[in-house]
Amino acid sequence: MADAVTASARAVVDLDVTGHRISRHIYGHFAEHLGRCIYDGFWVGEDSAIPNERGIRLDIVEALRALDIPNLRWPGGCFADTYHWRDGIGPRDQRPRIANTNWGDVVENNHFGTHEFMDLCDLLGADAYVNGNVGSGTVQEMADWVEYLTRGDDSPMARLRRQNGRDEPWKVPFWGLGNEAWGCGGNMSAAHYAEEARRYATFCHDHGGNRLTRIAAGANEDDLEWTRVLMKTLMECHGCTLYGNLPYQAVSFHYYTHSGSGINTEDATAFDESQFYDTMAYATGMERVIRGHVAVMDSYDPQNRVSLVCDEWGTWWNAEQGTNPGFLFQQNTVRDALVAGVHFDIFHRYARRLTMANIAQTVNVLQAMILTDGENMVLTPTYHVFEMNKGHQDAEQLVTHVLDAPSRSVGGEELPLLSMSASVKDDRALLSLTHLSADADCTVSVDLRGRDASVLRARVLTGESTTSFNDAEHADRVAPVALEAAVRDGALVLTLPPHAFATVELQLA
Ligand code: AHR
Numbered sequence: 001m002a003d004a005v006t007a008s009a010r011a012v013v014d015l016d017v018t019g020h021r022i023s024r025h026i027y028g029h030f031a032e033h034l035g036r037c038i039y040d041g042f043w044v045g046e047d048s049a050i051p052n053e054r055g056i057r058l059d060i061v062e063a064l065r066a067l068d069i070p071n072l073r074w075p076g077g078c079f080a081d082t083y084h085w086r087d088g089i090g091p092r093d094q095r096p097r098i099a100n101t102n103w104g105d106v107v108e109n110n111h112f113g114t115h116e117f118m119d120l121c122d123l124l125g126a127d128a129y130v131n132g133n134v135g136s137g138t139v140q141e142m143a144d145w146v147e148y149l150t151r152g153d154d155s156p157m158a159r160l161r162r163q164n165g166r167d168e169p170w171k172v173p174f175w176g177l178g179n180e181a182w183g184c185g186g187n188m189s190a191a192h193y194a195e196e197a198r199r200y201a202t203f204c205h206d207h208g209g210n211r212l213t214r215i216a217a218g219a220n221e222d223d224l225e226w227t228r229v230l231m232k233t234l235m236e237c238h239g240c241t242l243y244g245n246l247p248y249q250a251v252s253f254h255y256y257t258h259s260g261s262g263i264n265t266e267d268a269t270a271f272d273e274s275q276f277y278d279t280m281a282y283a284t285g286m287e288r289v290i291r292g293h294v295a296v297m298d299s300y301d302p303q304n305r306v307s308l309v310c311d312e313w314g315t316w317w318n319a320e321q322g323t324n325p326g327f328l329f330q331q332n333t334v335r336d337a338l339v340a341g342v343h344f345d346i347f348h349r350y351a352r353r354l355t356m357a358n359i360a361q362t363v364n365v366l367q368a369m370i371l372t373d374g375e376n377m378v379l380t381p382t383y384h385v386f387e388m389n390k391g392h393q394d395a396e397q398l399v400t401h402v403l404d405a406p407s408r409s410v411g412g413e414e415l416p417l418l419s420m421s422a423s424v425k426d427d428r429a430l431l432s433l434t435h436l437s438a439d440a441d442c443t444v445s446v447d448l449r450g451r452d453a454s455v456l457r458a459r460v461l462t463g464e465s466t467t468s469f470n471d472a473e474h475a476d477r478v479a480p481v482a483l484e485a486a487v488r489d490g491a492l493v494l495t496l497p498p499h500a501f502a503t504v505e506l507q508l509a
Helices: 060-067 078-082 114-124 140-152 156-163 190-202 224-235 238-243 275-299 333-351 380-390
Strands: 005-023 027-030 071-074 098-100 105-108 128-130 174-177 213-218 250-258 305-317 353-361 372-373 376-379 396-403 405-410 413-416 418-423 428-435 441-449 451-461 484-486 492-494 501-506
Touching: 005 027, 005 428, 027 305, 060 372, 060 376, 060 405, 060 441, 071 114, 071 174, 071 333, 078 098, 078 441, 114 128, 114 140, 128 140, 128 484, 140 156, 140 190, 174 190, 190 213, 190 224, 213 224, 238 250, 250 275, 250 353, 250 413, 275 305, 275 333, 275 376, 275 413, 305 333, 305 372, 305 396, 333 353, 333 380, 333 418, 333 428, 380 451, 428 441, 428 492, 451 484, 492 501
Parallel strands: 005 441, 027 071, 027 353, 071 128, 128 174, 174 213, 213 250, 250 305, 305 353
Antiparallel strands: 005 396, 098 105, 372 376, 396 418, 405 413, 418 428, 428 501, 441 492, 451 501, 484 492
16 A cells, blocks of 8 residues: 655646547447457357346446447457458358457357347447458448448348348448558558558448448557558548548557557566556557657648547456467456556547547457456456546546646656546536556645536545456455545645546536
8 A cells, every 4th residue: 555655746727728529439449259258258148047138248238338338349350350241140050150360269150240249239329330351351241231231221231131130220330441451451551551441431331321430440559651641542532532522531540558568478467566657658658659640640631530549459468377368368457447547638638639449348358347257247447447437428628737746767758647637518527637656645736727616526446556456256346436535725635545546526616
């Protein structure tokens, strides 16, 4: 626990200066056919003793609904570029089996397919983000999938959907044009992929009232050249300029956090203080990466027509001992929660251009919200950050400045130990504070400028140490509790314990 040291920090929030709307889709999720995310995660099958609706596990649905989950990306990831959607429709016992060559080299029975995914989205109340196959698919196959999902009349694909039991078309707002085309999605050059993305997108039609946001598979981390080529190819498209339509409306990028030695090189729960700080420094690197992509996009698209989407983010540690390394099952500690807290502050700051983000992944894979073991279900520390922060969804940015915060030298650079962001919706402000010191308390005084405010609720999430986690025996070891916070003389004053994430809800006069 905390030693005797108490640091102090000062911050300012302009409660009357609102900025861009923070899209709720920044709180999006990702479910791949990988390890136990779908099978033995979301999907238990209709005959399971675990309570389910049409095969979908209900305790998971309930937990995610409590987060106001805005969207779910599926079926990959790398899996998306090996997935042929016709394998996953029709009677389950007649669906072909395929090899999942990316993840554990296991055999996939295709019992969870298009109808099951759309059913899951309906149960969650979440928008569908379907990721199509560019790497090993065809333009026609992708065009047919869009038609199958979203067309209402008696076109060939709409008929096929009806034969499989679904009369009405679904709404699909988000469509991915392949994944990691620079790697598992086909090892393409940026120039080649950019042409492919334009071609595939052209044939992904808006049927009836459905409007697709087509998302081009973007860069790895700070590969700004990839983004530059995508943007140039998009904005210089002759036909698109002629008719005023852009073939794709967003470009993505992926950013995974570790402590600097690479993904999949160290344990989720066994790490020392220096690895903890290295991880936090890596997490704050998200800001440099987003700033870079935004600068490139601004130069090609000053009108802000094209969105930036971070459709894979999160920590990537060694798989837990005794589990299939290809299943990417990892525990989730206070350290992971703080990575999420820092990322959300950054996402909020770049809300003008960044309109969606998807944590990898929702259940039993990488930085998960939920871990299951048979009938047991555990909510991770990261889950609680999503819950505590959900008031930022579709709220308006508030300008915040952190002044006089403690910092620490990490790898020759100063790492600020306090991260913060704020938003306002309906005369209620939400402040989020992530405190990165491993061992000291920090008393924070936040000048609340522009409007009078009173504290409605303050909560804090922390644990005995940065390595604390939840499991079936200790499901609430890391869970939010009330935090003392008060407004005095126009300043919000609170003391944060070490390695903590806190939120304060304010009523504005
Ligand atoms: O999320 C796991 C994998 O990480 C995804 O399949 C891939 O896109 C990325 O490399």
